[in-house]
Amino acid sequence: MSNPIDALEFEAMLFGRYSLISRRGDGRLDRSAYVLLHRLYGGGPMSIGQLSEALGLDVSTLNRQTTAMLKAGLLERIPDPDGGIARKFRVTAEGLEKMEFERASSIQHLEVILADWAAADVAALADYLTRFNAAIEDYQGRPWPRPERS
Structure with missing residues (x-):
């Protein structure tokens, strides 16, 4: 591919199909649950409309995802902390524990995959992905809360 945008589109498609979190089963989180838990943990309680x-x-x-996650004890519904009418979803202690377990597993996979990369290259990739994702978020008008980087 001679055009860098074409190459980026192709690589982004491939990147999107890979998942470093565990597969379904054995009480492990699937990718959609992991993403939803991360969003609520990073941004605080949200209504179904806000999540949408x-x-x-x-x-x-x-509704299907949150119902399954409520039944699994990963989420709880709470009154709106700001006094609004809509109830909001919040991550439970069990949900946080499972999210952190999946995150640690994902980090372990990345450490193996990137073991022969220079630390500066890993840092550069993280910086480029942060910049790329932030540009997408700006384009779509949907910012994602980010943890502080150390």
Whole structure:
């Protein structure tokens, strides 16, 4: 591919199909649950409408996901801390524990995959991905809360 944008589109497609979190089963999180937990943990409690806007997903899809996550004890519904009418979803202690377990597993996979990379290259990749994702978020008008980098 001679055009860098064409190459980027292709590589982004491939990147999107890879998942470093565990496969379904054995009480492990699937990718959609992991993403939803991360969003709520990073941004605080949200209503189904706020989640739909933040994640760009249909309300019916989120209703199915959140119902399953409520039953699994990963989420809880709480009154709006700001006094609004809509109830909000919040990550439970069990949800946080499972999210952190999946995150640690993902980090372990990345350490193996990137073992022969120079530390500066890993840092550069992280910086480029942060910049790329932030540009997408700006384009779509859906910023994602980020943890502080050390």
